[in-house]
Amino acid sequence: MSEHIPLAIRREIREHYFQCCAYCQSSEALTVVTFEVEHIVPRSHGDQTEFNNLCLACPSCNRHKSNRLTGIVDGDLVAPLFHPQQQKWLDHFDWSINATVIVGLTEVGIATINQLHMNRRQLVEVRALWVTLGKHPPN
Numbered sequence: 141m142s143e144h145i146p147l148a149i150r151r152e153i154r155e156h157y158f159q160c161c162a163y164c165q166s167s168e169a170l171t172v173v174t175f176e177v178e179h180i181v182p183r184s185h186g187d188q189t190e191f192n193n194l195c196l197a198c199p200s201c202n203r204h205k206s207n208r209l210t211g212i213v214d215g216d217l218v219a220p221l222f223h224p225q226q227q228k229w230l231d232h233f234d235w236s237i238n239a240t241v242i243v244g245l246t247e248v249g250i251a252t253i254n255q256l257h258m259n260r261r262q263l264v265e266v267r268a269l270w271v272t273l274g275k276h277p278p279n
């Protein structure tokens with residue numbers, strides 16, 4: 141719902157996340173889609189359009205996250221999704237040895253990977269290409 145977010149805040153968010161998805165870390169410059177400024181806690185849950193509740197997300201992560209706040213870790217075990225403004229990516233995720241797969245380090249990380257499909261097949265394959273080009277993983 142980026143149409144409700146003032147342009148100045150959208151610019152600030154894009155710079156804050158270095159034009160990378162706050163979840164899967166894909167670089168917008170390596171894709172053919174425009175990333176979206178999304179509400180981390182959805183407005184439908186009562187949260188506001190302000191810097192601390194916004195992040196940059198690729199369309200796939202944004203669509204899979206939708207208005208959810210939690211994801212499935214395993215079976216019936218549910219955990220909150222990663223909050224890019226309140227948590228550090230490296231506390232919850234890491235890259236596999238070849239940097240093509242995101243590894244969940246915590247329940248939050250695993251739930252977010254599962255809910256947002258952060259290791260979807262096409263993305264893993266394109267990460268391998270980005271690695272060969274020296275463009276991945278991000279710094």
Ligand SMILES: [Zn+2]
Nearest residue numbers: 161164198201
């Ligand atoms: Zn993403």
